[in-house]
Amino acid sequence: MQLRGVRIAGVARHAPARIVTNEDFERWLDTSDEWITTRTGMKRRHWAADDEATSDLAIVAARGALARAGLRPDDIDCFVVATATPDYIFPATACIVAAKLGAVGKPAFDISIACSGFIYGLTVASGLVRSGVYRRVLLVGAETLSKITNKDDRSTAILFGDGAGAVVLEACDADADSFLSAELGADGSSPETLFQEAGGSRRPFDHAAVDAGLGYIQMEGREVFKFAVTSMVAATDVALAKAELTRHDINFLIPHQANRRIIDAAVRVLEVPPEKVLVNIQEYGNTSSASIPMALAEAVEAGRVQDGDVVLFVGFGAGLSWGAVVWRWSALRSVA
Numbered sequence: 001m002q003l004r005g006v007r008i009a010g011v012a013r014h015a016p017a018r019i020v021t022n023e024d025f026e027r028w029l030d031t032s033d034e035w036i037t038t039r040t041g042m043k044r045r046h047w048a049a050d051d052e053a054t055s056d057l058a059i060v061a062a063r064g065a066l067a068r069a070g071l072r073p074d075d076i077d078c079f080v081v082a083t084a085t086p087d088y089i090f091p092a093t094a095c096i097v098a099a100k101l102g103a104v105g106k107p108a109f110d111i112s113i114a115c116s117g118f119i120y121g122l123t124v125a126s127g128l129v130r131s132g133v134y135r136r137v138l139l140v141g142a143e144t145l146s147k148i149t150n151k152d153d154r155s156t157a158i159l160f161g162d163g164a165g166a167v168v169l170e171a172c173d174a175d176a177d178s179f180l181s182a183e184l185g186a187d188g189s190s191p192e193t194l195f196q197e198a199g200g201s202r203r204p205f206d207h208a209a210v211d212a213g214l215g216y217i218q219m220e221g222r223e224v225f226k227f228a229v230t231s232m233v234a235a236t237d238v239a240l241a242k243a244e245l246t247r248h249d250i251n252f253l254i255p256h257q258a259n260r261r262i263i264d265a266a267v268r269v270l271e272v273p274p275e276k277v278l279v280n281i282q283e284y285g286n287t288s289s290a291s292i293p294m295a296l297a298e299a300v301e302a303g304r305v306q307d308g309d310v311v312l313f314v315g316f317g318a319g320l321s322w323g324a325v326v327w328r329w330s331a332l333r334s335v336a
């Protein structure tokens with residue numbers, strides 16, 4: 001099969017209006033701005049309103065990415081949403097997003113791999129374009145983690161935020177291909193390291209599950225922390241090797257925003273200068289599969305990625321799972 005190239009034609013982000021600061025938590029939790037800032041780097045996060053679901057955030061980001069690409073929903077051949085907090089367990093949130101955009105009839109599906117969602121989604125969606133199955137794919141990473149976070153548990157409540165980031169992927173000439181390589185992985189031998197216990201087939205929701213708080217995110221924070229740094233560095237090195245590049249070839253790094261200390265530790269090992277790393281965790285907290293596309297949108301808006309830059313996307317999350325994509329940035333078309 002003849003492979004063609006893929007590029008990002010548009011990117012945009014959206015966060016809900018409600019902002020929760022570290023000081024806000026001090027009012028009902030035994031915590032402090034000082035603890036949260038030094039342990040996580042977070043200052044604020046955005047939480048969806050009671051009547052706001054993941055698809056509502058996804059649609060705003062999707063419309064923004066389409067506008068930046070100068071395209072209409074009709075121009076998209078396939079809709080993909082990466083999320084761990086879908087509107088419903090089924091149907092897929094992507095079906096709802098496509099319908100609300102007015103693209104009824106187009107294929108639409110979700111990717112469920114938690115915080116690695118955008119990295120997996122970018123790999124799958126790029127594959128669909130490069131193999132010629134679809135010409136344009138809209139990929140959204142969108143989450144409302146606040147809906148499944150126990151606000152009274154100080155070890156998790158402070159960490160998570162809501163938001164959405166969207167990219168329009170489109171076919172281009174093979175010699176202008178942005179997708180240089182990917183390295184994905186998963187180890188599901190201890191799912192309880194980071195999980196939402198109830199609501200699935202192993203532990204369906206009932207009153208007892210709700211009373212025990214099993215619908216909320218549970219996490220072994222220290223275990224996740226250790227795994228995060230190792231897996232990010234390892235995935236990066238393998239992805240770079242596949243692309244026949246080295247750590248020094250990275251022009252810009254967009255890591256999953258889970259903890260400032262995790263990012264700093266990984267960046268130190270990879271020897272990427274801090275000015276080449278996008279960190280916005282202070283504003284959004286951990287938005288899971290939305291964090292990387294939101295950060296990309298911010299980097300593009302700020303002119304921090306240039307035509308031809310080697311951009312590394314790297315992340316990790318529940319599964320456990322991890323992944324890195326090496327991407328050659330190609331400037332967006334300017335849309336009048």
Ligand code: COA
Pocket residue numbers: 030031032035036039040115154155156158194219221222224225228258259286316317318
């Ligand atoms: N405010 C004040 N104290 C807190 C607190 C908070 N919000 N949360 C936890 N603590 C306390 C703990 O109860 C513990 O107290 P103890 O020593 O009396 O038992 C102490 O702080 C240290 O807890 P620990 O869990 O060792 O802290 P840490 O330095 O590992 O930081 C995390 C905790 C959660 C910030 C950190 O482990 C982390 O970020 N892990 C990765 C999580 C992650 O990224 N998850 C998503 C992956 S996609």
